Amino acid sequence: MARLSYLKALQRALADEMARDENVCVLGEDIGVAVNNVTTGLLAKHGPARVVDTPLSEQAFTSFATGAALAGLRPVIEFQIPSLLFLVFEQIANQAHKFSLMTGGQAKVPVTYFVPGSGSRSGWAGQHSDHPYGLFAHVGVKTVVPATPEDAYGLFLTAIRDDDPVVLFAPAGSLGVRGDVDMDALGPVPLGVGRVHREGTDVTVVAVGHLVQAALGVAEQLADQISVEVFDPRSLYPFDWAGLAASVNKTGRLVVVDDSNRMCGIAGEILATAAEEMRLTAPPKRVTRPDGAVLPFASELDLAVQPQQEQLLTAVQEVYKSSR
Amino acid sequence: MRERSDMELYRTMRLIRRFEERAIELVHAGEIVGGIHPYIGQEAIAAGVCAALRDDDVITSTHRGHGHVLAKGADPVRMLAELTGRATGLNRGRGGSMHAADFGKGIYGANGIVGAGGAIATGAAWAAVKEGSDRVAVSFFGDGAVSQGVLLETFNLAALWRLPVLFVCENNGYATTLTVAQSVAGSITGRAEAFGIPAVSVDGADAAAVLDAARDAVARGRAGGGPSFIEATAYRFDAHHTWEHKARVRYRSDEEVAAGRSRDPLDIHGVRLDEGVRAGIDADVEALMAEAVAFALDSPRPDPAGALDHLYATGMRGRNGIGLLDTAVR
Missing domain, CATH: 3.40.50.920 (Rossmann fold)
Structure with missing residues (x-):
């Protein structure tokens, strides 16, 4: 057994998937220096072709990921702020989510959107503190909210491997949670299993x-x-x-x-x-x-x-x- | 070579023209529900640009997308079956006019949201580069789309990362009913130039002129020279949407429409062909469209039990609501 923090679990899941599958790439704001401590070390390891620091153009880079996914990649997007998901609701709910049905099953959009620090972070006020998971569940985008380090690891893995868009909310109140984890037993956690x-x-x-x-x-x-x-x-x-x-x-x-x-x-x-x-x-x-x-x-x-x-x-x- | 490409350009345009005319008839006959956005008058743009592309190149299209989808090589027979909501359609009857797609031909679909395809095409271009392929991607959009913020963000990404994407703005003078003068400050090409993207304006009623511009842009993209922008100006002969045929919205004068229609892209290019050759192509297209209409109307309608098939690529199913899909209220 080892002590694993929730944040480290997210970091490890992304690092493991990027090492395992070269089609996995990550996009987001300030991810090169890992401001949220999830993408730590990835730029040095995989280079800027797979770890892409984006301009502040959430709508464009969210649909950019959709296009890349339609062409065979598995992009992961980090959003610094949960409320940015409101800004890209069109790109996720109305574009990425709908491609499979609208094309009669010709297309798949394996993109993972994750928010490290959703909900209140004390002092971040009105536009940085939302928890819009219900919106995504409502429109039918796969939505996960892990509560423990091992579930953070396992659900992040599953989200990245899933052929549909998945939104992962990592609540600010969970990031510091630590648990005793059997590292060898870490693995994907299926969707829809409580x-x-x-x-x-x-x-x-x-x-x-x-x-x-x-x-x-x-x-x-x-x-x-x-x-x-x-x-x-x-x-x-x-x-x-x-x-x-x-x-x-x-x-x-x-x-x-x-x-x-x-x-x-x-x-x-x-x-x-x-x-x-x-x-x-x-x-x-x-x-x-x-x-x-x-x-x-x-x-x-x-x-x-x-x-x-x-x-x-x-x-x-x-x-x-x-x-x- | 030139002769052959002239014939192909004409054939593509003629196919689009007759496809649209037959589709409008089917709208009025009640066989196509919801109506369509006719592409008539703009055929030279889709035909010219797509003639510069390979099968593995990618396009994203618009709500007025039939021309692009056909020019890129989708089967018009299955395309018409899609518009009539048949199980044999390109999208198995799940997409219709505004979402027609054929991923096997690099057609990432028509799209119901103005300006939405730009970033998708640019992402596909990025994937091509990462793969080491010289594929390019083309995003078609109208003059209305240049007022969408996401498209301007996309120009920035494409230029910044030197991606092989061609932005084709079809300036037909109107965003639904709003004129370009009412909606665009500055110029359309100026938007691209602001990001350092080479931009040209061409006569969008002349297929050969469009093809020349597209060849330059595609060559630049394949060679690693980054994005390009073409503004192709043409006149939309018909309504914004067939809904207008009954609503009788007035926003263009009869004189303006007549003047616009006088520059018919099929005639502008058609005179470059021998009359007999042109008549032969017309007859072939006529036969193909007759086949398409017959196939569409004879095709089975989708089984309502499959209304949620393909909702998820993984085959996941949520709960049913209380509707036709439920055998009983649980």
Whole structure:
């Protein structure tokens, strides 16, 4: 076993894939010097033909990657800021994603888009702190949000190898997570397969990304009163509905914690599906950012908008009580 | 050599012309749903540029894309089947007029978003360079696209990285109904020149002139000389979209349209051919289009059960909604 950080896991996954497959190339802003510590050492190793520092032209280089992928390459794009994904929504959702269907299966677009540091990074304010994973899940772009170092490694590998576009969100709150990892066991993690981090029998908590750590904290806090099962979907689209059903059908109670806006968010989708298809014995709850939230700058305000461990704890207790 | 290329240019233009005319008939007959953006009047541009290309070169096209797709070598029979939404179409009936593609011929598709193809073509050009190939890529777009930011960003990338891409701006005078004078400050070629991209303006109604310009640009690209830009001016004879045939939007005077139509690219180039040769090509094209129409209308329609086939290259399927694809509400 070795100690591996989430950030190192991302770095290692990209380095391993670039070494394994010469069609993998990486594009992005300031990646030559690795400002986000993911592309570290890649320029020196593979040169500027495979590690491309781009001008600040997100829309052009995103579709540029689509063209390169249509011609046989496997580009990976680093976005410094999650909100840049709004800028390139046309290029991903309306171009890259649609080529396979629109061409009747003639074309594939194996591009990976990744954001190292999505969500709030304290003090980055309104335009740098979003978590737009729900948007991509909604339009049908494969979307993954790993929560642990081994999943960061495995899902990044899978994303790069996948023949469709995949967006990988690495939450800012996860980058510092470290884990004891069997390095030899590191490998691809399939899309659409969730992971139960802690088994329980009373309440299922579905936690997305960095909130898995908060959910594990709540489960520990409540251990002598409520048995909490922590379910991490790992990929939001495709979603492991069967895995969730297995958990919810056992506990009968569901709370979702999701660091994105409430309206039309992934938490709402999970609740709706559970209500339609699973055996709930109590009304479920979700803990999210408010409707239409824009993260305010001041730390107190920023924190007031994000889901917190205390709110999750309260929600779990309420759902547990309401069924008795 | 010149004679042969003159015949081929004419044949391509005649094919595009008759394809479009037959397609318009099929729109009005209700056989093509949603309508089309006719390319009539601009045939010399697609024919001239594509005559300078090889099969393995790449093109990206526009919403007004039939001419480019045909000139690059797509089968007109399967193309018409695509427009009529048939399972035998180029895209198996999943793309239609605005997304017709044939990757086997380097045709990365018509595209429904103005200016979107430029960066895609440029990325494909980059892939060619990385592969060590002398392939080039061509991005066709209209005068409306030069107001799209992403295209200007793309000029910068292509010039910066000296990529073998040819930008072809088809200036037909109108972005839907907005004139170039109303939409373009400065000049169209000036945009390319600002990035150090060699730019020329040619008569887009003269296929031979377009071919000459395209040959220079393609040679530069193959030799590692970087991107080129051609502004080809021509007149759109028909509507922006067949929708106009019924909507009767007025934005061009009858006099203007008549003057524009008086410079017919088929006649401008047609006089270079022997009359008998021209008549022979016309007859061949007529027979081919008759075959295409018959094939399209006789072809099976796609099975609704396959509406989501090819949504993902990996074959992944999400959940169904509540519609025809569901046998029952789960």
